[in-house]
Amino acid sequence: MRVPGFVKEVVWSVYPPRYRQIADKPFSGSLWYLSKVLFFAFIIAGLLFAPKLFMLKNSIESELSKFETFGISGNVTQTAPIAVPARNPWVVVDLNSDLNISKEIFVIDKETVKYRFINTKSISREHLKNAGSNRAAAGGFFASVLVMLLPGIALFLYIRMWIKYFLYVLVFGTVFFIIMELSRYRLRWKQMLNISAHALTIVIFVEVVSAVFTAVYLLPVLRFLGLNIYAITTGLFAGLIVLGIVGYYIGDYKRKR
Incomplete structure (x- = not known):
């Protein structure tokens, strides 16, 4: 059975003599490898985080119970319905009418907030205004909203962490390139960047x-x-x-023998 290239590359990243081959690959390939490592690390983290989602509603209710009073008040006058986006809206707000949810994700009317999470649910606006005394209903709503936001949050975190690790590769690769330039064991800058990108594997996980x-x-x-x-x-x-x-030079020595 043929081992997938990505799995082989992960194994190579923890076996120093293979860094001879790793160092000479295109740097774009190393960036693609780093992206895949980070993606699979997120998948594993997501699976480990999943059990916490089942306790999210109870956790929010517990936090709401810490408020002696938790109420929202205000006067809002609306002259026309709001739809975001204007065509095929995800969110519709009309505080002057009773609305039914169809294809939207959120519909806010004069009495309720309706939302689509697995199936269609609704919560009274009064319950949200007095979340402290309606912890069960408010906790379920806030938990559903947080779960719906999770894909966007995960993507945002992925991009931030990718930038962080990319800068790690640039900074550490450049520093070690300069150090190696001052010795007799010289490596090209691209080779040092490739080595740095693969050395991040364990760190990322x-x-x-x-x-x-x-x-x-x-x-x-x-x-x-x-x-x-x-x-x-x-x-x-x-x-x-x-x-x-060190593995690079071990591999280089074996290749020349």
Whole structure:
């Protein structure tokens, strides 16, 4: 049975002698590899996070119970219905009428908020205005909204983390390239970037999966793009780059024998 190329590349990333082949591949291929590693790390983290979704409603109700009073009041006058977007709307707001939900995701009328989550549900606007005394209904609504937002949140986090790791590759790859230039064991800049991108494999899985539970043990030292930079995984990354460089020369030596 043929081993998928991505799986083979993951195995190579933790086997230093293979860095001889890794270093000479196109850098665009390494970026594509990094993207796939991050994607699969998100999949694993999502599976581990899934059980928490079943407790989300109870968790929100518990948090709402901490408010002695939780009410929203205000006067709103509407002259015409609001539809977002204008054609095939996802959200319709008409505080002057009673509406039925059809293809929309949210419909807010004068009495209720109707929304589509697996099936059609509704909650009285009065219950939302007094969420503290209607914790069960409000908790179910807020939990549904959060679950619907999860794909967008996951995509946003994926992009931020991809940028973070891309900058890791550029910074560490450049630093080690300069260090190697000062020695007799020189490597091209592209080779160092490829080595750095693959050395991130373990770091990505550790950081992303740890985020589901707690990443305090990784010792956060600063924040960048709203994301933590960890002392433990940064040191691990640097060490893995060194192993990759050593592995490169081991592979090069074997190839020349």
